[in-house]
Amino acid sequence: MKDRKVTKGQGKEPRSGKPQNIEFKVKQDQELMKFLIEQLPHKNRNNIKTMLKKKQVLVNGAAVSQFNHLLKSGNVVSLSRKPGPSAPKMNGIVVVHEDKDLIIVNKNAGLLTIATDKEKRQTVYSILSDYVKAQDSKNKIYIVHRLDRETSGLMMFAKSKEMKDLLQESWKQTIAERSYLALIDGQLNPPEGTHKSYLFESKVFIVYSTQDPERGQEAITHYSTLKSNDNYSLLKVNLETGRKNQIRVHMKDLEHPIVGDKKYGSTTNPIGRLGLHAWVLAFRHPVSGKMLRFETSIPGSFLKLF
Structure with missing residues (x-):
């Protein structure tokens, strides 16, 4: 059987009939959506957004759901034939990125970051703590920065005290955009x-x-x-x-x-x-050195006034 032809010679697909990933090598810095449109001319933007939502797009082995994720020359983009595992649903927050060091979440307005003397309701911290302990009872979560209860949007948490201290000590150097x-x-x-x-x-x-x-x-x-x-x-x-x-x-x-x-x-x-x-959180990962960028949708209630 002949090898299937791939776009621009950047992608490679195994000849085996078993479901495997298709890989593309990134040759220049650009946003993920632009790159995928160039590599997948047979798919439209909605098709690609569906793949991102289903965690079928991986960058250097990690699933990415943000269409405007910034790719760097030398990155490897993989397309999985099977959807990735769905993140568990948690009231008030959505996990938008997770690796062995960090968790990035998008929180709803009305949810406290951490309990206070006067307010001990469910918080982002308690929800995430339960989430990581469900994977391993020894796991812990650490707050890197806070948002007011009535503010929505992106927050970063560390999975170890060492990572929390490193992020807080190098915050100005680590954060590229907030x-x-x-x-x-x-x-x-x-x-x-x-x-x-x-x-x-x-x-x-x-x-x-x-x-x-x-x-x-x-x-x-x-x-x-x-x-x-x-x-x-x-x-x-x-x-x-x-x-x-x-x-x-x-x-x-x-x-x-x-x-x-x-x-x-x-x-x-x-x-x-x-x-x-x-709205936007972009930073250089303190361990891998990779630049990560996350952008949420503008809340619909904000836009309806215009």
């Missing part, structure tokens, strides 16, 4: 810019902003407007520093608070939740 979506009241003028102040927390856990460097910690927020109308604007926000409630306080400073944020000055709540979402 972008948020903020839905605010009104329109900013100018529509993009940078806001800097110093933040400090009161005894009743409210964060205040000042221009006095002696009173608080430096906080720098970069923002740009993605969509706007007479009543609301959708911003892309990048943090140069990661202070508690930083985006919420800085939007209050700019007199355009985040919708639904009664604590920091908003009087509107058109979406029934806080208008803040951790």
Whole structure:
């Protein structure tokens, strides 16, 4: 039997009739979707998205579901004939990436990161702890960073204390992009810019902003407007520093608070939740050295206002 021809000479397929993977060697840096469209001209974008969803696309042996995953020259992309194992369903969170060192999840608004003295309901930490212990009772999970309860989006957890410490100590060097979506009241003028102040927390856990460097910690927020109308604007926000409630306080400073944020000055709540979402998380894996990038969908409730 003759070998089956593969696209551009990059892919190779075994001659055996048994279900096996088809492999393609990446020759230049590019996004995964663009690469797959070039290699699989007989499949459309929806076909490819289905393969990604079913965990049939592997990069260097690890299943990838993000269509805009950044490939590097030398990576090996494999196409599995069989769907990968489905991640268990967990109320309030979805696992978007997992390896021996890390777990990346997308959490719903309304879910605490970890229990507090006043709030001991189910949390992201408790859900993930049960998840890893179901695989091995000795497994543990460690918080690398937190999101406010009413903020949705991407979070990173470590599977060992050593990995947690390594990530926290090298956070600025490890993180390539951490972008948020903020839905605010009104329109900013100018529509993009940078806001800097110093933040400090009161005894009743409210964060205040000042221009006095002696009173608080430096906080720098970069923002740009993605969509706007007479009543609301959708911003892309990048943090140069990661202070508690930083985006919420800085939007209050700019007199355009985040919708639904009664604590920091908003009087509107058109979406029934806080208008803040951790949208993009990109970082260099501290062990493998690979650049990983994860991007969630824009919440539908945010878009419906435009």
